Amino acid sequence: xxxxxxxxxxxxxxxxxxxxxxxxxxxxxxxxxxxxxxxxxxxxxxxxxxxxxxxxxxxxxxxxxxxxxxxxxxxxxxxxxxxxxxxxxxxxxxxxxxxxxxxxxxxxxxxxxxxxxxxxxxxxxxxxxxxxxxxxxxxxxxxxxxxxxxxxxxxxxxxxxxxxxxxxxxxxxxxxxxxxxxxxxxxxxxxxxxxxxxxxxxxxxxxxxxxxxxxxxxxxxxxxxxxxxxxxxxxxxxxxxxxxxxxxxxxxxxxxxxxxxxxxxxxxxxxxxxxxxxxxxxxxxxxxxxxxxxxxxxxxxxxxxxxxxxxxxxxxxxxxxxxxxxxxxxxxxxxxxxxxxxxxxxxxxxxxxxxxxxxxxxxxxxxxxxxxxxxxxxxxxxxxxxxxxxxxxxxxxxxxxxxxxxxxxxxxxxxxxxxxxxxxxxxxxxxxxxxxxxxxxxxxxxxxxxxxxxxxxxxxxxxxxxxxxxxxxxxxxxxxxxxxxxxxxxxxxxxxxxxxxxxxxxxxxx
Numbered sequence: 086x087x088x089x090x091x092x093x094x095x096x097x098x099x100x101x102x103x104x105x106x107x108x109x110x111x112x113x114x115x116x117x118x119x120x121x122x123x124x125x126x127x128x129x130x131x132x133x134x135x136x137x138x139x140x141x142x143x144x145x146x147x148x149x150x151x152x153x154x155x156x157x158x159x160x161x162x163x164x165x166x167x168x169x170x171x172x173x174x175x176x177x178x179x180x181x182x183x184x185x186x187x188x189x190x191x192x193x194x195x196x197x198x199x200x201x202x203x204x205x206x207x208x209x210x211x212x213x214x215x216x217x218x219x220x221x222x223x224x225x226x227x228x229x230x231x232x233x234x235x236x237x238x239x240x241x242x243x244x245x246x247x248x249x250x251x252x253x254x255x256x257x258x259x260x261x262x263x264x265x266x267x268x269x270x271x272x273x274x275x276x277x278x279x280x281x282x283x284x285x286x287x288x289x290x291x292x293x294x295x296x297x298x299x300x301x302x303x304x305x306x307x308x309x310x311x312x313x314x315x316x317x318x319x320x321x322x323x324x325x326x327x328x329x330x331x332x333x334x335x336x337x338x339x340x341x342x343x344x345x346x347x348x349x350x351x352x353x354x355x356x357x358x359x360x361x362x363x364x365x366x367x368x369x370x371x372x373x374x375x376x377x378x379x380x381x382x383x384x385x386x387x388x389x390x391x392x393x394x395x396x397x398x399x400x401x402x403x404x405x406x407x408x409x410x411x412x413x414x415x416x417x418x419x420x421x422x423x424x425x426x427x428x429x430x431x432x433x434x435x436x437x438x439x440x441x442x443x444x445x446x447x448x449x450x451x452x453x454x455x456x457x458x459x460x461x462x463x464x465x466x467x468x469x470x471x472x473x474x475x476x477x478x479x480x481x482x483x484x485x486x487x488x489x490x491x492x493x494x495x496x497x498x499x500x501x502x503x504x505x506x507x508x509x510x511x512x513x514x515x516x517x518x519x520x521x522x523x524x525x526x527x528x529x530x531x532x533x534x535x536x537x538x539x540x541x542x543x544x545x546x547x548x549x550x551x552x553x554x555x556x557x558x559x560x561x562x563x564x565x566x567x568x569x570x571x572x573x574x575x576x577x578x579x580x581x582x583x584x585x586x587x588x589x590x591x592x593x594x595x
Contacts, residue, residue, distance in 0.1 A: 101148070101204070101206050102423070103574060103590075104151035104574055104585075104587070104590055106148065106151060106154075106206055106208050107196070107208065107209050108148075108209070108210070108236075108336070109144060109209070109334060109337070110145045110336065111124075111142075111144050111337070111338045112145070112341065113142050113339070113340055113341075114340070115340050116304075116305050116324065117298065118298050122333075124198075124333075124334050125334065126198070127200070128144065129144040129198070130143060130145050131145070131147075131202055132146070132147035132148075132244070132414070135246075136412065136414070138245055138280075138321070138341075146198075146202055148205055148415065150416070150418075151585070151590055151591070152418060152576045152583055152585060153239060153243050153416040153418055154187070155583065155585065156243075156583055158184050158231070158234075158235040159180055159386070159469075159471065160238060160382050161237070161238035161250060162179075162252075163254075164255070165179055166384045166385060166485075167491075167523065169388060170488060173388035174389075174392040176384075176385045176388035176389045176392065177393075177464055177465055179385055181464065183231065183235075185467065186227055186232070187228075187232070187235065188589075189216075189228075190212060190213060190216040190220065190228045191335075191591045192212065192214075193209070193210060193211070194209060195207055196208065196209045208593075209335060211331075212329055212330065212333075213591070213592050225294065226294070229292075229294025229295070230293060232293035232329070232335075234293070235293075236325060236337055237275070237289055237290075237323075237325035237327070238250060241278065241287065241289060242278075243415075243416035244416070246280065246282060247278045248279045248280065249278060249379070249382055250278040250289065252275065252276060253275065253276060253288070253311065254266070254273070256527060257314070258277055258279065258315070258350065259315075265314045266311075266314060267520075269520060271314075272310055273307055273311050274288050274289055274307045274310075275291050276288075276289040276290075276291070277311075280321070284348055284349065285319040285343075286315060286318055286320040286321070288320055289324075290304040290305075292304050292324070292327065293327040293328075294329070295328070295329075295330060296327065300326070301324060301326050305322075308322040309322075312344060318348075318349060319344065319346040319347065320344050321344070323340075323341050324339070324340040324341065325337060364412040364579075366412075366579045367412060369545070373538045373539075374538070377484075377538055377541055380477065380480045380484050381484065383580075383581060384484065386472070387478060387481035387485065389462070390461075390462060391482075391485075391558060393462045395557075395561045395563070398460060398461075398462050398557075398563040399461060399462070399563050399564050400460050400461065400564070400565050400566065401459055401461055401472065402430070402431055402434055402451055402458055402565065402566075403427060403456065403457055403458075403577055403582070404426055404427055404430055404455060405452070407579035409424060410579050411579065412578075418576040418578055419577055420576050421575040421577060422574070422575070430454055430455055431569075434450065434451045434454050434456055435567045437450050444564065445562075447567075448565050451565060458475070458565055459472045459474050459581075460472050460473060460475065461582050461584070469584075470583065470584040471581075472581065472583075473580055474581075475548050475551060475553060477548070477580040477581070478548065479544045479548025480542075480545040480548065482544065482556060483541050483543075483544035484541055488530070491526055491529045491533070492526070495526050573585075573587070
């Protein structure tokens with residue numbers, strides 16, 4: 086499908102924010118040599134498609150934000166929440182693991198390409214001096230994995246409108262093909278997703294770091310193996326290479342092709358019409374499957390919030406009207422410093438707060454103005470603040486409860502069930518055991534899905550009218566923070582919140 090910008094998507098150049106970045110992206114029809122130094126010297130087209138695959142191959146220069154990239158980092162990866170049912174505080178550690186390599190080894194530098202585009206940020210990501218001079222190979226490999234997964238999530242979801250991504254090892258899009266996708270002897274791609282506007286599945290393999298032709302060819306073989314299993318369905322193969330070297334710019338290569346076939350399985354749909362692409366969060370009111378997928382994706386954040394000490398929790402005010410936070414051409418999240426409606430409503434709430442004596446009156450006054458309060462906290466070990474609405478929190482709480490019931494019926498799954506063995510375990514045998522436990526857990530999840538889907542919908546619909554003290558385990562009501570925080574870069578979607586400090590952006594070098 087070609088990228089036709091729908092009426093609700095602003096066709097103006099993307100605003101430039103304090104954390105705006107340009108990411109060169111090269112689309113081509115298969116793996117090839119590293120295009121050095123074309124990310125600086127080749128003419129680049131502006132990104133003009135709205136949540137769709139571009140009409141033609143070649144170089145593009147989309148502008149995004151560091152917040153958008155961190156959002157992708159927190160949401161992509163193997164789902165470890167089944168193992169954390171009794172120790173939710175470990176979710177914070179997983180979030181740190183997803184974010185910290187990016188902060189540790191990436192920097193920002195100012196760039197003037199040979200063919201500059203108007204309205205670009207003029208800043209790109211690079212590797213910092215810590216990576217260049219002080220990092221061992223194993224740490225570089227860790228960054229390569231995390232960078233590849235993060236940028237694959239960003240380019241597929243934020244840029245091209247793919248729905249939720251899922252690890253292929255959990256079974257793939259068709260239950261009838263699950264055993265083939267779970268076969269540990271096959272070398273398969275990382276992720277899959279459903280692109281509603283294309284009405285096709287995507288298979289995605291991510292590579293990151295010092296990515297060359299040999300690495301990309303290996304990834305293409307993995308995608309080909311996945312295509313053999315999914316051959317009956319229309320699907321797109323997408324190989325994302327997130328390449329960066331010291332002194333160079335981070336750029337992406339997107340090697341791709343399409344396979345014809347039957348349409349995807351009917352899952353209820355998340356998009357009312359195929360000409361209006363959007364994030365699954367834009368359609369939570371109309372689709373139980375979109376709600377289930379969003380709740381599942383946000384489970385790590387839910388567990389981190391649920392387990393945070395009460396003193397670290399606060400709520401922040403966002404407009405109750407979610408239409409102001411629908412996805413735009415530039416990405417999934419909406420930077421709030423560019424959201425006039427949010428700023429105006431918050432100013433009204435601060436003005437009214439001077440006449441209110443207690444927290445309950447303050448909260449009720451904010452609601453009357455048209456504000457909702459989202460629960461948030463800073464993730465320990467980072468300067469990233471994550472949060473969500475009360476109705477999404479209620480949906481996640483219900484899903485968490487159902488997952489706990491399954492975990493209790495799956496001995497050995499939970500992290501707290503693990504015991505030290507007398508002899509060091511064989512890593513391959515341990516991985517096979519963990520894979521078996523995850524498979525059993527996923528099968529029970531799928532068996533319970535029709536019933537749980539109804540319950541999650543009910544929890545979501547009723548959650549907006551519940552107090553935070555009813556939803557949190559300590560039964561306390563977090564403080565509504567209406568203070569102005571000039572150094573905080575905030576962003577939101579219809580149901581989630583993310584913020585980071587401007588002075589905590591990756592090291593900037595001129």
